[in-house]
Amino acid sequence: MTANMLLTQVNSFDFLNHLPESEMRFHIEGVRCQNCLGKIYELRQKLDGLIELHLNMSTKQLLVRIDKSKIKMSHVANEISILGYTLQPLQTPSESEKIQKEKNHRSLIGLGVAAASTGNIMLLSAANYAGADPGYVYIFDSLSFLLFLPILLYSAKPFWQSFLLFWKTKSVNIDLTIITAVVLGTGFSLYNLIHKMGFVYFDSMAMLLLLLLASRYMLDRIQQRYLNTNYLNPLLLETAVDVWLPESKTFENRPVKNLTRGDIIQVYKDQSLPVDGRLISENAYLNTAVITGESQPQKFLKSDLLFAGSKILSNKLKISVEKVGSTTRIGEYLKQLSDQIHGETQLTSKLNGMAKVFTISIIALASLLLIYFAPSNFSEGVQRALALVILACPCALGLAVPLTQSLALMKASRLGIIIKNGNVLHEVSKIQNFVFDKTGTLTYGQFEFDHWSPDSILTEKDFSIIMSLEQKARHPIGKAFTKYLKDKNTSLCKLDGWMEVFGKGVSGNLAGDFYEIKSAPIFYSDNPLLSSVGYYKNNELLAVAYFGDQIRPQSKSIIQKLKKRGNVFLLSGDNINQVQHLAKEVGIPLENVKASASPEEKVQFIDSLNYCAMIGDGANDAVAISKAHVGVAVQGSMIASLKAADVYFTIEGVEHLYHLFDVCEIFEKTVKGHMWFSALYNLLGALAAILGFINPLVAALLMPASSLTVLMTSLWGMKTIQLKIFKKHLSKEVLT
Amino acid sequence: MSIILIMIPASLLLGLFFLGAFIWATKEGQFDDLVTPQYEILIEDKQIKDVKHE
Structure with a gap:
């Protein structure tokens, strides 16, 4: 019985029943706590024919499997949306998603293997450093070698792959120093092991690889988590x-x-x-x-x-x-978007360039050392070269920067800012132009009741008639009316002959009187953002209601702040009057305003600016958002925009833009600190290694020490981020 | 000191066992979702069991 009631009540998921699948996945919004989970899982008992219902809160995916002969998919979807969660059907898992999952499993297993081996190697080498008998040292070193093999051959696979990539494309990457260090170190240690000469460095190599693998896995997972809106394609082909x-x-x-x-x-x-x-x-x-x-x-x-x-x-x-x-037009949009998303690189070109120069010079120096010492004292040459490579291994670039980056992304997400692309952190400080969309970005993007004219002429009975007229209307004004009157606790009354004519209005009869709500002759209003409708009784106009999209209260202040950083533009699809009025209200110069812009024109406009950020919400902004240096989608955006944006807000409003700047500033500072520290450290270390003051053993001890230092500073630098932002805003508020 | 010849293989075997358990758990997908299970544990067992028996 309940099933029938529900099916007549909500129809929006009906199209799901036309699909052949008995298993579907949904993207679900709004699940936050155990209570929500409990409410959803209660359906397992309540609905007959529901075979599986599983929620993954970290990916926000809901899996539903049903017995099609007993229950309809739309019924399940409706039951869940009645609980207050937003559902969006997803396509069946794509090949790339499955591959991604397997890749994650592989890298996690690789990390596990590396951790297990390194742990055991450390136990063995601790005994060696503590001064074990030479006989035992040999056994322990041999065991270390055996334990190192799984890391070298299995866990280090990503490094070998990037080496292969270097071999094929001849483009230098940061992993090259790591591979050099590992090959040189392994060869040298193995040679020494066989000839029982001491100087075996499997422990330091294992530790190096483990640390690198761990930080990369962390970064990968964090980035994937925020990129996983990618598969939210509308069901265009599936329905x-x-x-x-x-x-x-x-x-x-x-x-x-x-x-x-x-x-x-x-x-x-x-x-x-x-x-x-x-x-x-x-x-x-x-x-x-x-x-x-x-x-x-x-x-x-x-x-x-x-x-x-x-x-x-x-x-x-x-x-x-x-x-x-x-x-289709939207299909082409989406295709264009996904092409752009997949075309992005992980590290900025600047950082990549630095790493390249660094990598090449280190390897060149090491080879020079080898060649120089080869005729006289080969072992000494190898030792110095190895010390150099291990010490100079750009841990700041390879480890601390990704870590700082992922920490910054995480902190930002707690502030309600999801940064999908780590590059953004570097880009934000360069932004010179800020381009805003109007509706939904600077304004709330919803029709809301503004005022009556003339004021306070209508009675409670009129309100009740209006409510009854507009309740079922589909026009946005109908919804705005209903919301406003519901807040006033207006009751409903029974109307005869209710009718909605699109583009005209709604009408109905009560006790022989004919009531109508339709567009009214335009009254003078100094605010072109408002639209108006008239309330008529027996064709006589009683009052005019004004509706408008309200400007967000913070819009003005954020634009004032942004003006100090660069130019602010307003780009909108709406007509010139409305856009100019808004520009005046929030303080955007009129020459920076572009109205009636089509999605294509928006893209052209963005292309004509250098270093710009586009802040918008609609699907019509999507390509512009993705073209901009930094694309920002505000909360409540269309899915296409979320996909396109580099950054999106999970909290209502535009003022978080300023938090974004704060996070990026602190990030840049921390990274710069790392760069200087490791440049100095590496330079001194490299000098000492070349001159032969440091043997590989000391280098192996110094390397993790420096890694640990940068790890600590990045953790510390990012940990204080919230506190810093809080203090900054507090002091500003006190000043103003 | 010869006890070490037993201890080392024993510790390695133990390590291998836990590594195996870790690999098994990863392949089972136990690390795919680190958020939901902590809430799932708080939900009454009965509800879930009932569904499974049907």
Whole structure:
């Protein structure tokens, strides 16, 4: 019985029932604690036919497996959304995702092997350093070698792979010094072991590899976690749709991917249009926010081109298919986006360049030492070269910077800023131009009731009529009305003949009177951001209600602050009046305002600026966001923007932009400190090694010491981040 | 001192055993989700068992 009630209540997941799969994955938002988990898992008992329900809170994925003969997928989805969680169906796991998972398992196992071996090697070498008998030293060293083999051959695979890459492409990477150190060290230690000459360094090599592997694994996982919105593709290809079959002269449900140009499909209210197509029905109302960012319903006429992703507001539409899947406008968008996301590198070119120079010079120096000593004292040459390579191994670049980076990403995420790409941390300080979108970014992006004109003329009865009229309306103004009146605790009344005409308004009868809410003749208002509707009784205008998208209170102050850092621009798809008014309100110079910009124009605009940050929320901003040096998506953004952005906020508002600067500043400071420290350390160490003051044993002790130092400083530097930001803002508030 | 000839292999075997356990757990996917299990443990066993028996 409950099932029937629910199915009549919510229909938005109905399309799931057309899919053949009995197992589906959803992206779920809003699960935070044990209570949420308990509420969801209660469904396991409640719903008959639910075979598996599993939630992964770290990836925010929900797995649902059902017995199709007993329960519908939409029913399960509805039950969960009724609990208050937002669900988004995901595509079946892609090949790349499975590969990613296996890769994670492999690197974790590699790390485990390395840790187990290193631990045991350390136990053995501790005995050696403590002064074991020569006979035992030999046994312990041999055992160390055997224990080192799994690290060398299995765990160190990523380093061998990058060596292979160097061999093929001849492009120097930072792993090259590590490989050199490992090869040289292993060869030398093995030679010494066989000839019983002492100087065996398997312990230091094992430790080096373990530390490097561990820090890289950590960084990898953190980056993956924030990149995993990537698979949130809309179900454009997966859904089924009613298609006209000429043979049987009926509409039948068929998968969208089998459609071709010229097919005729029928779509219903609340469905997302799965294809680009031409309208066959007389007229249609669609919400095209996904593509244009315009939240008002749009009217389309016969033979107009409709775009995939638009939400259908009319009851039933016939459409002739033009384009399907990745050739649709939104499909092309998404493709462009994923190309850009995958084209990004991990380290900045600057850092990479430094590492390259460093790597080449160290290896060159080491070879010179070998050549110089080869004729006279080869062993001495090897010792000095090895000491040099181990000491100069750019641990600051290879270890501390990634670690600091991942710590910064983690701290930022606690402040409500998700940074998907570590490069952003370096880029932010270079930004000279800030480009803002209007709706949803500087404003709340929602219609809200502003005021009545004339004020306080309407009675409680009028409010109740308005509430009843607007409650079922689909227009954004209807929702705004309902929200405003619900806050006033207005009750409902029973109307006859309720009707909604798109583009006109809503109407109904009560006790012989005819009430209507529709657009009113324009009254004077100094604020072009507001739109108005009139409340009519028997065709006589009683009052006008003004609605508007409210400006966020922090918008003005953040723009004032940003102006000190560079130019601020406003880029919007809305008309010039609205945009200019907003610009005046928040203090953006009018010559920096660009209105009525199409998504393509936005991209051009971004391309014309150097070092710019784009802050937006709509799908129409997505490509612009991804093109910008630093793309920022605010909370509540469209999925396309989240995908495109380098940074997104999980907390409402734009003021977190300033926290982003703070985090980046502290990050840069910490990294710079590391650079200086390790440059100095390495320079002194290298000099000492070349001159022969340091043998590989001392180098092996000094290397972890320096690694440990930079690890400590990066931990400490990042640990204080929240405190620093807090203090900074506190002192500012006291001053102002 | 010859006790060390037993101790070292024993410690290595022990290490190997735990490494094996770690590899098994990783392949089982026990480290894929480090957030949910800590909450899952607090949910009444009965609910989950009931579903499994059906």
